[in-house]
Amino acid sequence: MNIGTAARLSGISAKMIRHYEELGLVAGRRLLNGYRDYGESDVATLRFIRHARALAFPLEDVRKLLALWGDRNRASADVRRIALDHVAALEGKAQAMQAMASSLRHLAKHCCGDDRPDCPILDELEKTL
Amino acid sequence: MNIGTAARLSGISAKMIRHYEELGLVAGRRLLNGYRDYGESDVATLRFIRHARALAFPLEDVRKLLALWGDRNRASADVRRIALDHVAALEGKAQAMQAMASSLRHLAKHCCGDDRPDCPILDELEKTL
DNA sequence: TGTGGGGCTTCCCATTATGGGAAGGTCAAG
DNA sequence: CTTGACCTTCCCATAATGGGAAGCCCCACA
Structure with a gap:
């Protein structure tokens, strides 16, 4: 799905999604035309970020929380x-x-x-x- | 007096004094050599700013407060x-x-x-x- | 097949307040 | 005269978000 769709589904603006990609918080897969491509798991990640930000976790904390979230042995x-x-x-x-x-x-x-x-x-x- | 002295007396860093001057909160008189020159009243202004900032007034509010402070008919x-x-x-x-x-x-x-x-x-x- | 509109890209700028650091001019003491 | 402390301006960084421009892409419709 395109970034606009991911933005709508996750509640995070396309602008911010690009920013989070730059910071390495979300994946940056591209289609042949250069468009970013997202899947359900990316949307889940973005929602996770949104919830963490709603609790005012700084993005550096979000980065750590995402790592722990994805770590089965955390x-x-x-x-x-x-x-x-x-x-x-x-x-x-x-x-x-x-x-x-x-x-x-x-x-x-x-x-x-x-x-x-x-x-x-x-x-x-x-x-x- | 030089900016360093004013900084010591007011408790505001020289860096910030220059910044406040740029924002128009403090005067910007210069000596012939290009050095900024301050007097007691400037130090008083800087202290006022420091106290206001200690109460977390945004600089825009500080600007208004300074105007009112200097207005006998406020x-x-x-x-x-x-x-x-x-x-x-x-x-x-x-x-x-x-x-x-x-x-x-x-x-x-x-x-x-x-x-x-x-x-x-x-x-x-x-x-x- | 052409075109228009909407979506996508990157890049630059702004916000708020503060500070670090470089390159270069100045002053005062030795 | 040299040295060191001080001053100048200019650029960059912080944290998170957004606005806007220039240009490319894609789909639907006539």
Whole structure:
């Protein structure tokens, strides 16, 4: 099947499929006319990638997960470690953002928010600290 | 003062100061020898930028905040709106990440994590859904 | 058989914010 | 005068995605 069909079936844009091929995540078989050719297993791979990306796994992790996925002798511990490391990264970033949001919310609470210039938010950003 | 000094005083790398100048966030005065020249107020501006970036304000927001900071007739409501919009964005992303982390944690909990191949994490990523 | 439209190809550029590194000019101290 | 630290600009890289152009290909329809 052509790339457009694979894109529709997998939910990944043709643009991205080409990109993933460049990164070596999906096969790059070609027909005589130069068109890329895909089969059901390629679509399955693309869907796997889509699901992994939906969980925000970086493509480097996706590469490792694909390798483990295709390895009949894999140890589930390897998958688990990649996943838990990623969870830790996600939670770290989420907490950092939540902390910034809280700081700002606190500042905004003390900002009258009318047409006068006084503003603790700007005061805070101005601080020499 | 030279860019290196301003970098030390502001906590922003020389590289980034040049970048901010290119974006029009800081002044670009030059000495006769072509060196950039900074004063105390420039350092204050750079510090303002650093504090805003520490709260993850995108540079476009920083540009607006700098304009408001320098406007004696600003309305604090304008600052407040920028801040609260940013808070909403931060919280949205944080929640999305937290949700992904929770899903993954749930999957990992049911993954024995030994040297056997069975792995609900990969099963989930493989799903046709 | 010719043609039009849609799909495919590659290549370049943009995003957001940051940094590395090279090649070359400048300044100050020894 | 030399040396080393500093400055300049320019190019490249990161992560993931997308837009768009130029050009080739294929099928269906008149």
